Amino acid sequence: MIRLASWIIGSLVIAGIVAWVIALPGTISLDIAGYRMQPRLGTAVALLVLATIIIIAIWALVRRVIGAPKALNRRRNRKRREQGVEALSQAVIALQSGDPARARIMAREAQARLPENSAAKLLEARADLAMGDMSAAREHYRALIANESTAVAALTGLYDQAQAQGRPEAALVFAQKTLTLAPHSAWANQAVFDNFVATRRWAEAVAMVNVEVAGSREEKARKRRRQAVIESARAREMEVSEPNSGLDHALTALKLLPDFIPAALIGARIYINRGESRKAQSLLRRTWRATGHPDVAMLYANSQPGASALDRLKRIGELIEIPPTNCAAAMVMARSAIDAYDWPLARKCLENFLDDDLTQGVASLMGEIEEGQSGDQGKAREWFARAVRAPRDPAWTADGIISDEWEPVSPVTGRLDAFEWKVPTTQTARSTAIEKGTVQTMSELPPPERALPLATTENDQ
Incomplete structure (x- = not known):
């Protein structure tokens, strides 16, 4: 209702202005090519407005005709981009659905329509990896490493490929390279840490745990336990060859987890072998009361x-x-x-x-x-x-x-x-x-x- 009232009032105002302009007194004298015209002032204003409108319409038509090729090109590119995005979406869906062959086809189609899109190249590499075409996947990943935005994703794919082929040394190299580019990469940190654990490189392993950022109470407890386990592992290896160092590591583990049974047993055995039975018994009594x-x-x-x-x-x-x-x-x-x-x-x-x-x-x-x-x-x-x-x-x-x-x-x-x-x-x-x-x-x-x-x-x- 308000809109209708506004439209009526606006129409009346415009009609009043037009009537007022036409009714303006006076005339204008125009000499064109030997012809003299003396229209009324209101008529001259109306003709001027009409001429302006005609000129604008003609210019718009000319611009449209001149710009038609560019407009057609933009429309074609927009359609091509839409088709590329659709092919990219289909490739993702196919890969997640377990159809790597279709995923590779759609990824290649997406690359043809979106040649600068790195995601299409990455999807094709993933599809190659899923199909077992390791050489093609490796070539695609190596090409993606040169791009800073896709380097980490490419290294992730190369790591997965090395794991699938049973090449742990190569997988470790890719994980280490990932850490140089993305120090907070969870999978790379875990892969390097697992390698340190597998090779019994306890010093490097505990160093990685020490620099971990633990925010919540659960994360802090998990970090302390991992530190205690690694310190106990170091104590276990040194129990016979370096008992003094082994004892230090065992006591460090007990400071982190006072009731950690393996550390207590290792520390007590070292005390006993050193002839310090009283210290061993004191440690064992505390542990027994806590754990039974x-x-x-x-x-x-x-x-x-x-x-x-x-x-x-x-x-x-x-x-x-x-x-x-x-x-x-x-x-x-x-x-x-x-x-x-x-x-x-x-x-x-x-x-x-x-x-x-x-x-x-x-x-x-x-x-x-x-x-x-x-x-x-x-x-x-x-x-x-x-x-x-x-x-x-x-x-x-x-x-x-x-x-x-x-x-x-x-x-x-x-x-x-x-x-x-x-x-x-x-x-x-x-x-x-x-x-x-x-x-x-x-x-x-x-x-x-x-x-x-x-x-x-x-x-x-």
């Missing part, structure tokens, strides 16, 4: 080289109450009691864990007790048979592999910090041996075999 890990208790029992089985049993009593409150503590105490031929104590330690909580380790220990205390081979075999069907005990496990000791890297995937202390879920040759009664689990091994590689025990009963 059986390896910590077994090493505590063996913290005095040359101690007898009775001495080891007595020392275990400093950590574990009788009867033990959990299965891990019960197995450690029972193991020490069996070594000391204290059969009643060994049986008492395990009696609360013989029902629903029965595990392979407990059943195997009960078999040893029956065999050693009464010599009843039938009962012993019965316990060993129950061990076959019983749930497993926790062990250091990574990617289906069970290890007697903690390892910093998975032997299957090469992943850092892969080993966890948990109940294994994959059948292994070692568990098959347990079923046959020919081998014991890690927590059941006699203390001299597993706690101190450099120390021996004497005077065992």
